[in-house]
Amino acid sequence: MDTTKSHNQNSAEDELPSLLWGLDPVFSAYARLYIKDILQMRESRQVPGIYFYKTHPLFQVDMLGTVVYRREREDFYCYGVDDSTGVINCLCWKDKKWRDHxxxxxxxxxxxxxxxxxxxxxxxxxxxxxxxSLLEIGDLLRVRGYLKTSRDQREIMASSFYKVNDPVMEVQISRMLEMPQLYKDCYNKPFHVPSSELNAGNTDTGGPSNFQSLLGQSVHILKEFLKEKEVSRFRPYDVEYLLHPLIQRSVPDTSVHEESNSAGPAISTQIRNLLKETLKLLQGEGEIFRKVLSQDEVYNVTEQDKNLLAAICDVLREDCKKEKYAEKGCHVLHILSSVRQRYSQNLSKEALEVALKFLECNSDIISTMDSHYTVL
Known part of the structure; x- marks a missing residue:
């Protein structure tokens, strides 16, 4: 136990700048980890919602286990899933067509x-x-989703889930054989940043502390631009030029004059990495979201997305007429589920909360009590 704590403390001190996380293949994948490791992972000091298994940053997992408890709500199920190393809560949204039709x-x-x-x-x-998609205690469940800490408890917000029919335990045995090999070949091996990227990121920009300063400036610049120009949708290359001055100011003049051939690619790489982390932070804050996940990387600006705002108002207008919601209004999770079905499955809770706050400031809706809203 003491060894684990010591390891976690050392890892926290050695945490790499967030601009370099994308270089780790684990970061973009659904990590197949044991539940005991998911529960023990520490959260990043730089970006909430990102967790570290040893030196690997990650935020989404792929898990297989047996349902040991089940709680049903109007819009979702809470399944307790056990993989024999631990139990974790999985929040699985109901499909609206099963509820309504x-x-x-x-x-x-x-x-x-x-x-x-x-x-x-x-x-x-x-x-x-x-x-x-309807499971009972004892069923085998496979879940993919992102990690979240709620009330000091780690849980999985499912993006996809289904019951696995495994009468002869073929799927479970295959996974049991696969997991140790994944740990050996990938997860337990330290994440080493290529020296060229480390030099381009840390030396040219003045070290990890300056990374955070650049990231803060980048977020501010992009927020101001989107607000001032009233942008409703954009692609990364539409706003990349806004970050050029930041990186160019942070690169020492000597490196530009003495190594003009090599400095160019280093600068462009830093700009792309900085923009990637900036968009990630803005998504985490709910300022932007992707309506459709596709190769065409389009971001919607939450406060300027008139279709999203209209969908929220329509949901509140229709549902607040029902007796169940007439007095208190609709809870934010109910609104989220309804708007996801009506407008975009990829809408995050953070983006919804930004939209609700915007509508309330414009007197289109009103909060009746904590996390409940109704139309005026």
Whole structure:
């Protein structure tokens, strides 16, 4: 136990600047870790929501385990998942079509007559799909999602999940054999930054402390630009030029004059890395989000996205007429679930909260109590 604490403290002191995290392949992947390691990972001092397994930064995991407890809410399930090393809570959102149209689908099936019936076959297919997302205690669950710490407890916010049918334990045995090899070949090996990147990042810009200063300036510049120009959507290359002066000022004149051929690529690499981390921070704050995850990297500006604001108002206008929400209004998690189904599955809670605050400041909606909103 003392060894683990000592290791964590040493790792915290040696934490690499966030601009270099993208060089680690683990950072962009769904890490397949044991639950006991997920629960013990420390959170980054630089960026909340990023965690470290030894020297590897990560924020999303791929997990397989047995459901040991189950709690149901209106919009999501809470599954306790056990992989024999520990238990972690997984928050899995319900699919809106199962909540809203399940009864109608069943009624259609019962009304069908004998023989082949398209609607009846469709109902059977939908029921099969529904059963894969409805789990009971003892079922095998596979989850992919990002990590979050809520009320001092680590949990997984699922982006995808499904029940695994594994009657002869083929899937579980395969994973049991795979995991030790992954730890040996990847996770337990220290993350070494290439010396060229380390020199380009740390030496030319004045060290890790200056990285954080550059990142703060970059975030401020981009926020001011988006607000002043009332930008609703943009791509990274649309705003990359805004960061050129920051990097150019931070590079010593001698390196530019003496090594003009090599300094150029180093500067462009730093600009791209700085922009990548800036966008990541703005996403974490909810200032921007990606409506669609595709190769065309388009970011929506939360406060300027009129379709998003309209979708939120429509949800509140419709649902606050229901008796259940008439008095207190709709909880932020209910709004999030509804807007995700109506507008974008990739909308984060942080982006929703920014949009709600913007609408409230404009007197379009009002908060009735903590985390509850209604229309005026």
């Amino acid at each position: 399940g009864d109608a689908v069943k009624a259609t099936g019962r009304a069908a007559g004998g023989g082949f019936n398209v609607e009846d076959q469709l109902r059977k297919l939908q029921e099969e799909q529904r059963s894969s």
